[in-house]
Amino acid sequence: MYTHLELREVFHLEFLRWFGRKVKSEYYAVKGGVNLRFFYKSIRYSEDMDIDAYGIRKDVLMDMVMQVLGSPSFQTTLKPFGIERVVPPDISKAKQTETTQRFKAHLVTYAGEDLFTKIEFSRRGFNGIIAVEPVSDDITRAYKLQPLVAPHYDIGSAIKQKIGALNARTVTQARDIFDLYSLSGQYQRSKEESLLLPPSKLKEACEKIFDIDFENFRDTVVAYFPDEDRGVYGKPAVWDEIKLKTARFLEDFGREKENG
Numbered sequence: 001m002y003t004h005l006e007l008r009e010v011f012h013l014e015f016l017r018w019f020g021r022k023v024k025s026e027y028y029a030v031k032g033g034v035n036l037r038f039f040y041k042s043i044r045y046s047e048d049m050d051i052d053a054y055g056i057r058k059d060v061l062m063d064m065v066m067q068v069l070g071s072p073s074f075q076t077t078l079k080p081f082g083i084e085r086v087v088p089p090d091i092s093k094a095k096q097t098e099t100t101q102r103f104k105a106h107l108v109t110y111a112g113e114d115l116f117t118k119i120e121f122s123r124r125g126f127n128g129i130i131a132v133e134p135v136s137d138d139i140t141r142a143y144k145l146q147p148l149v150a151p152h153y154d155i156g157s158a159i160k161q162k163i164g165a166l167n168a169r170t171v172t173q174a175r176d177i178f179d180l181y182s183l184s185g186q187y188q189r190s191k192e193e194s195l196l197l198p199p200s201k202l203k204e205a206c207e208k209i210f211d212i213d214f215e216n217f218r219d220t221v222v223a224y225f226p227d228e229d230r231g232v233y234g235k236p237a238v239w240d241e242i243k244l245k246t247a248r249f250l251e252d253f254g255r256e257k258e259n260g
Contacts, residue, residue: 174216
């Protein structure tokens, strides 16, 4: 019934639901690709989920995550989707530091497939404005799930994080460019927000946009789209247009900065 990407998404949704029952919303925030898909209508699925955590001791966070993943009741909620069981990480080998806590899990399906996914918590503090809102109805309805409310970064913060990622990576990632493109049509900029983005960083990001060729975009981004969207985006001319529109979007911030 469900694709590998959808099965991982169901797992992420239900993990957030169960984790939210244990942790108050002011202590964590969903970020990255899952934030964009769950709250900003991105068509790009994510294999993994990234979360910022603050104010929770490392041992407490580890215990709560492992309790969720190992809970028979949590695992039962996944069975109707074809996930027979979740194999939690070997915590003795998992990265558990004061800055990063990583939980690698395996979703074993009734068809005998073993799907890998990862939940990673960053403990470096929050990076932007957090909103507590429902996951898009389109997402939850697709799986016939109850509504889900979770803390996540607002759209302005998500854009700034993506620009930061685009500049910081040693190897430019096509997903950062597409994510900025996906957000560009939804964001209503204000002068105050634009002033927080230095022109030098915007210029650097614009230049990196054109480093990525179509084959990279096709293999690392389009492959994570729903089947019905792959034909639309799987064309070199479409990728060229995405890069141009994303660059114009960032240039708009720069012009607002220059105009003061």
